[in-house]
Amino acid sequence: MKATAKANTNIALIKYWGKRDEELFLPMNSSLSITLDSFYTITNVEFSRNLNKDIFMLNNHQASESESNKVFRFLDKIRKLAGTHLHAVVTSENKVPTAAGFASSASGFAALAAAAAKALNLELDERELSILARQGSGSACRSIYGGYVEWQRGERADGKDSYAKQLLSERDWNISILSCLVASGQKQVSSREGMKRTALTSPFYSGWLNTVEKDLERAKEAIRLRDFESLGKIVEANALKMHATMLGAEPPILYWQSGTMEVMHHIQNLRLSGISAYFTIDAGPNVKVLCLPEDEQRVYESLLTLPSVQNVIICHPGAGVSYL
Ligand code: ADP
Ligand code: DP6
Numbered sequence: 001m002k003a004t005a006k007a008n009t010n011i012a013l014i015k016y017w018g019k020r021d022e023e024l025f026l027p028m029n030s031s032l033s034i035t036l037d038s039f040y041t042i043t044n045v046e047f048s049r050n051l052n053k054d055i056f057m058l059n060n061h062q063a064s065e066s067e068s069n070k071v072f073r074f075l076d077k078i079r080k081l082a083g084t085h086l087h088a089v090v091t092s093e094n095k096v097p098t099a100a101g102f103a104s105s106a107s108g109f110a111a112l113a114a115a116a117a118k119a120l121n122l123e124l125d126e127r128e129l130s131i132l133a134r135q136g137s138g139s140a141c142r143s144i145y146g147g148y149v150e151w152q153r154g155e156r157a158d159g160k161d162s163y164a165k166q167l168l169s170e171r172d173w174n175i176s177i178l179s180c181l182v183a184s185g186q187k188q189v190s191s192r193e194g195m196k197r198t199a200l201t202s203p204f205y206s207g208w209l210n211t212v213e214k215d216l217e218r219a220k221e222a223i224r225l226r227d228f229e230s231l232g233k234i235v236e237a238n239a240l241k242m243h244a245t246m247l248g249a250e251p252p253i254l255y256w257q258s259g260t261m262e263v264m265h266h267i268q269n270l271r272l273s274g275i276s277a278y279f280t281i282d283a284g285p286n287v288k289v290l291c292l293p294e295d296e297q298r299v300y301e302s303l304l305t306l307p308s309v310q311n312v313i314i315c316h317p318g319a320g321v322s323y324l
């Protein structure tokens, strides 16, 4: 009744922002991501008759109450699925900054879903695992798969058609994703809270919903054609549009710090000098830069010269969930 799984994080190219069902984690819009090879979570789950409550250890410490409650609620869902009342010890290690806009919730809940399902011998296929992981953190449904992944929002109220699908494997198209650390502190507003507030209060949210599916189609076409320029343009614009919707929320949500601006301007200047590089930003201050592998070293070195950039981690498309 124990198992260990590894899941990589993913970076959204077309963002998931807003839920139509909070309990089932059903999104308002479809989204698209690349699973990364250098940021991941390893989670061990052990169910036992000798426990009278769940325990969640994160990075060698007892997790906070709010972190633990999310995990325990997720275990409740999986217990229901498996028809068991057993409690579990969950031990997780994030090789990614937690709650800093590097998608720790994606790798965290994908690894937890996979390990818990295996520990209970549920024998889920990838689609079922994606549906399960989604109910821990929406973005986690995409981390089940490697490479370029689409999460179709689905139409059903029970969420059975809201899961991720692989568009290209990690071997099909290599691009470079340079993750720039400008601030490692935990965000003040979680993704969950941020998207809820935006959907409820931002007058710009309808503009987001009216255009995001079109952005997704354009991004998918660029991926199909391996057209890096077109992909970069739409990805950068979609990220800025998501942040614009949250600036309109009440109270407004601003994840950017001065270093965020410094990296964005730097990338726009690189383009003026003829290098094809684009940025995207999730719910946090840190920036991910997309470029072609042949420009990776130049872009990497130029990013490291920026005063606010503490570190740059080079990533490429990575694999889906695995078991250890
Ligand atoms: P991020 O940008 O890191 O995804 P979120 O606000 O979406 O930020 O989610 C962060 C939260 O995800 C954490 O506060 C914690 O509740 C949860 N989380 C992070 N890592 C793990 C993990 N390894 N296992 C379970 N839950 C995790
Ligand atoms: C900006 O999946 O972290 O990174 O479903 O509430 O856990 P919950 O939120 P989460 O939201 C991710 C938001 C995003 C965009 C994306 O990854 O698509």
Ligand code: CO
Pocket (backbone or CB within 6 Å): 103, 104, 105, 106, 137, 139, 191
């Ligand atoms: Co997250």
